[in-house]
Amino acid sequence: MEDLKRRLRDAAAAHAPDRDQMLERVRHGMSRTPGPDRRADRPLSWPRVTLATLASTAALVAGGYTIATTVHTNNPGRAAATAPAAPPPPSAPPRTQDGPLRSDGSVDPHLNAYWSQSNITLQAGAPLDALTLEVRIAQTGGVASTGAWRTLPEGDFTLTTIDEGGALIYRWTLKPGRTVPPGQHVFAVQYNHAPGSRAATGDAYAATATTTRGQQHIVTGTFRPAAGATG
Template sequence: MDELKRRLRDAAHAHHPDRARILARVAHGMAPAATRTPWIRVAGVTAAVAVVLGAGAYTAAAGLGSDVADRSVSAPRPGRVLADGAVAPHGNRFWAQNNITLTSPRPLTALTIDLRVTQTGGVASTGHWRTLPADDFTVFVREDKDGALHYTWTLKPGRTAPAGRHVFAAQYNHAEGGRDATGDRYTVTATGADGEPTSVRGDFVP
């Protein structure tokens, strides 16, 4: 019995599983039957399994072909400017505020933000603000023919918006009751110190 245990233990220590083959077989099994052949069609599933299994599994997936390795990496582009729109939670039945949160990993030498508030009844501007210095921006508020409001912030020539997180807010009255902001939109155009332009569009969520 001791001899049998020793042989089993030695065999276990000597065993080195073929991670690449295991990974490939798992991915092949996860794919729909109609797409299991040819083999390259399971590249996307293989990449997903590689991420879950960790760095070692990723190396194994890369062995299946460059297509698999490329699809398993989805890092954001360096220096990308991000924006997010949201309706501030402290509004009431007659008044609301739309916020645009801008996040930039680099200084911006040009920046324009346009926020459109759809006319849903009784919409009228009551003000605006931003976390960056007021003297660095020109601000215009205008009304379209359909009654929609536009708030536009433009960085003045020669000024720079620093890297970081910045908020731009538009305030307005509206008809009594809960206002539907799904028709509101914003556009952000920016240029970094390296001259690379960026454009971001989005909408607002309650």
């Protein structure tokens, strides 16, 4: 029995902890223990960055919205571009004067129920060395040319008459080397039409002239209805 107790004491003594060794292990373990976990700061830094980014983005978005609003408000052209297209404005009124060149158009009162004449009066305030006058008589039914004349010399102009189906076109062109003197000059076109009173609302003319100084002028117009017509 005594022998057993002695053997147990020897075994316990052999397994008794070595104080110095334990202290050494504790010191070694502390040297390997990481300091404060710096990763704990990371959840704080991420929201800060994110919020800063969101703030910058919000500022840019707000700024962009302000710019877009300003552009839309202060730039009528831009606003009009996105708005439904407005109906086109009425046609510009005839330009019956351009520099020294003036014009007037009217339906001659000496007409009847089957025939009409339309007159164009050109007033030249300077000599012209180029002139083209085109007259368009709308096809209102039965319209056909019966001739044309002018107060200027016939040999100074080339006259062409073309039936385009929708209109009858008369065109005078001043020949090269010829000159139109200053003054008032009349050009007239004559045509048959369907029986009855004919409206000239679809008729028009245009004249392009160049002065001897090289200045180009253009006049356009329509025809006034005949006043005091006689048959």
